[in-house]
Amino acid sequence: MPKALSNCPVCEQELTVSRLECRACGTRIESQFEACRFCRLPAEHYSFIELFLRCEGNLSRVEKELNLSYPTVRNRLTAAIAALGLSAPTAESAEIPVPEPDRTRNLLDSLVSGSLTAEQVAEALRSQR
Numbered sequence: 001m002p003k004a005l006s007n008c009p010v011c012e013q014e015l016t017v018s019r020l021e022c023r024a025c026g027t028r029i030e031s032q033f034e035a036c037r038f039c040r041l042p043a044e045h046y047s048f049i050e051l052f053l054r055c056e057g058n059l060s061r062v063e064k065e066l067n068l069s070y071p072t073v074r075n076r077l078t079a080a081i082a083a084l085g086l087s088a089p090t091a092e093s094a095e096i097p098v099p100e101p102d103r104t105r106n107l108l109d110s111l112v113s114g115s116l117t118a119e120q121v122a123e124a125l126r127s128q129r
Contacts, residue, residue, distance in 0.1 A: 006040045014040065037084050045080040052077065074109050 008015055017033040038046065048062075055061035063073045081087070107124050110116040116124075 004035070004039065006035060041080070041083055045083045048076050048080050052080075070105070071109065071112075074105075075112065078109065078113050 004017070005015055007013065015035070017035055018030060020029045020033070021027070038049070041049070051065060052059075052062055055065060059070065059073050059077065062077075063070050066073065068076075104125065107116065107121045111118060111121045
């Protein structure tokens with residue numbers, strides 16, 4: 001079955017679902033339904049999330065599967081999270097302590113994504129000494 005369109009092919013605005021139908025009994029429900037956030041994802045984010053789930057959330061496995069560097073894979077994950085309208089967890093908000101090299105990498109990723117300023121990253125790096 002083809003994937004439903006999420007944007008209008010004419011004006012590119014978001015489409016709404018207005019009818020649901022049961023294949024078994026033919027029951028039809030008509031209203032204005034909101035499409036799920038995964039359905040609205042661009043294809044590249046959707047396929048990345050599928051791969052991420054197949055790899056059980058292990059970014060190293062995703063890195064090997066895509067033959068990309070860890071920072072690139074991490075940036076793609078951050079972009080997919082943003083496209084879903086979710087906020088990416090930071091090292092500071094994680095419940096599990098993050099080892100120092102991973103914390104540094106997360107800080108640098110946060111700098112690249114713009115969620116932290118250079119001054120904030122510098123201060124965090126100074127405090128980890």
